[in-house]
Amino acid sequence: AQKITQTQPGMFVQEKEAVTLDCTYDTSDPSYGLFWYKQPSSGEMIFLIYQGSYDQQNATEGRYSLNFQKARKSANLVISASQLGDSAMYFCAMREGKPSNTGKLIFGQGTTLQVKP
Amino acid sequence: KAGVTQTPRYLIKTRGQQVTLSCSPISGHRSVSWYQQTPGQGLQFLFEYFSETQRNKGNFPGRFSGRQFSNSRSEMNVSTLELGDSALYLCASSLFGTPENTIYFGEGSWLTVV
Numbered sequence: 069a070q071k072i073t074q075t076q077p078g079m080f081v082q083e084k085e086a087v088t089l090d091c092t093y094d095t096s097d098p099s100y101g102l103f104w105y106k107q108p109s110s111g112e113m114i115f116l117i118y119q120g121s122y123d124q125q126n127a128t129e130g131r132y133s134l135n136f137q138k139a140r141k142s143a144n145l146v147i148s149a150s151q152l153g154d155s156a157m158y159f160c161a162m163r164e165g166k167p168s169n170t171g172k173l174i175f176g177q178g179t180t181l182q183v184k185p
Numbered sequence: 186k187a188g189v190t191q192t193p194r195y196l197i198k199t200r201g202q203q204v205t206l207s208c209s210p211i212s213g214h215r216s217v218s219w220y221q222q223t224p225g226q227g228l229q230f231l232f233e234y235f236s237e238t239q240r241n242k243g244n245f246p247g248r249f250s251g252r253q254f255s256n257s258r259s260e261m262n263v264s265t266l267e268l269g270d271s272a273l274y275l276c277a278s279s280l281f282g283t284p285e286n287t288i289y290f291g292e293g294s295w296l297t298v299v
């Protein structure tokens with residue numbers, strides 16, 4: 069069965085430093101997509117970055133990059149030059165199947181990131 | 186470009202009542218999904234609609250229902266509310282046909298059942 073695992077309930081990082089948030093997944097479908105979202109205390113789920121299972125290169129979006137290791141089934145989020153505004157809950161999520169088939173996501177339990185000044 | 190809009194943002198209901206939540210997707214998006222988020226269970230998929238048809242359904246009782254209108258706006262309804270229905274309800278929309286099919290969420294509706 070499909071599953072997303074985030075093993076770090078909470079993380080601390082010093083402002084301006086880089087931080088890696090871990091995510092491992094399990095699926096038997098060769099076609100899948102991996103997402104990272106940021107959720108501040110307000111509740112809104114903010115899309116950060118996407119990686120498709122067939123993408124050859126790791127995804128990057130500004131200060132966010134995804135360290136995609138397909139054989140290990142891991143999709144870790146790297147945030148460079150952390151800012152105080154990065155303090156939030158971060159969720160890794162997976163969509164199985166082709167993008168055209170579904171908008172259903174399976175979420176991990178999330179990692180709370182706190183950035184220290 | 187407007188994002189996903191959910192209304193109301195906050196509401197308090199009494200056990201046994203029913204509630205309707207509304208979601209307007211990003212313009213042009215035809216897929217709308219709903220999720221329930223609680224501290225104990227995390228984020229759980231409720232259902233997904235595409236072109237007014239339910240495509241997927243999560244493992245929730247029949248008290249949870251939804252629909253989608255011809256303009257892609259969606260509503261979800263919870264009848265006979267229970268205390269355990271207190272949660273953040275998130276709506277997401279996506280545009281099928283793109284390679285990444287990125288899924289965008291709204292700000293959520295905070296439901297408290299007393």
